[in-house]
Amino acid sequence: MFELGFIVLDYEWVELRQLTYFDAVVRHGGFTRAAEALRVAQPAVSAQIRRLEAELDVQLLRRTTRRVELTDAGELVLARARRMLDERDALHGDLAQAAGALRGRVRLGAIQAVGPFDLGGALAAFHARYPDVELRLRSGPGGQLVGDLDADRIDLAIGPLPDTLPERISRLPLFTDELVLVTAPTHRLAGLGSVPLTALRDEPFACLPADSGLRRILDQACAAAGFAPRVPYESTSVQQIRELVSHGLGVALLARSVATAPGRPVTTHSVSPTPIDRPIGLLHLRNRPLAPAAAHCRVFLLAWPRPGDSVGPAL
Missing domain, CATH: 3.40.190.10 (Periplasmic binding protein-like II)
Incomplete structure (x- = not known):
């Protein structure tokens, strides 16, 4: 029979249940939501966290009226705890x-x-x-x-x-998804099947934020075409970018799968002379x-x- 109930952490015996409750509090942002996810009473979660802090002799969480925050010690314990919980899950998986x-x-x-x-x-x-x-x-x-x-x-x-x-x-x-230029159906280029990026030099673009991979691809492609894109419309949602284009606010470079998805009408154009593929x-x-x-x-x-x-x- 395997004994999976305890582990050694910095020379202390700690129950895996305590680490499970600690991980849940952090994941769910509080004791009440953690208790709901674990399907236990909230006082039980609080008691296990107090025992864990007492056994390790450190404060792991800062409690406020609205939320809980990890202390520096809590960050260290959480990283170790999650590795141990993953090892427990892996062991259960191997046995199963x-x-x-x-x-x-x-x-x-x-x-x-x-x-x-x-x-x-x-x-x-x-x-x-x-x-x-x-x-x-x-x-x-x-x-x-x-x-x-x-x-x-x-x-x-x-x-x-x-x-x-x-x-x-x-x-x-x-898989590989082609990146296509997307314009409104009323755009001046709407009748063209393929469009060179140079034709959009003066157009406003809608795109994901500057730290996204799609934005880097757009910047690099436009730089190769001899200009820097003007991006007044940023969104973290590709669907919202498509909506902005549909309303005629700008143009965009999007995955063909997004451009051809159900929604407000847009016109798609392959990039010429060489299509842009994204693996x-x-x-x-x-x-x-x-x-x-x-x-x-x-x-x-x-x-x-x-x-x-x-x-x-x-x-």
Whole structure:
């Protein structure tokens, strides 16, 4: 029989339950919401945190009337605690796999535009095959997803594969999405199938913020065309960017999958003379082994069919 109830942390015996409650308080931003997520009484959560602080002889959280904040010591303990909780989940997964069932947790991050890849369908199929695996999904720009991998907030990411991607990130291609110019149907260039970027030199652009991968691609492409784009409209939502263009407020460079999605009408144009393709891949840290559930999910997503494939994942 395996004893998973205690761990050694800096020469102290600490219950994994205490670390679980501590992690939940931080994730959910307070004791009440953590108790709701854990399905326990709020006083029980408070008591476990007090015991953890007493056993470690440090203050982990600063409590205010509205929120809780991590102390410096809390930051250190949280990072160690999450690694230990991940190891616990991995061990449970190994044991469950040996017994014929897969359990654990998969934390996935993804950019907003996942192109021809049916992420919802893939996750639904994975959940149907492995119902005991807990799936979590968060959305964000490519740079944020790399940061989330480094901070151990996610196990896998679906994001762009730029040349500047750090070597510590393992990457495998999933699909390629063409980036197209998008204008309003009433725009002066609306009747053209392809448009050179030089024709938009004096146009206002709508785009993601300056630290996004899409914005870097726009800046680099325009620089190659001999000008710097004027971007008066910034949004963190590609759907909102599409809406702004539809109303005639500007033009945009967007993934074709976003430009052709249901919504207000826009006109799409390939970039001439050379279309802009953006490869998208599945990412994870090379130096952090994936737990069994995440490893299975990685293989499953890589095998998931794209448009034009005739068969599903043979897993």
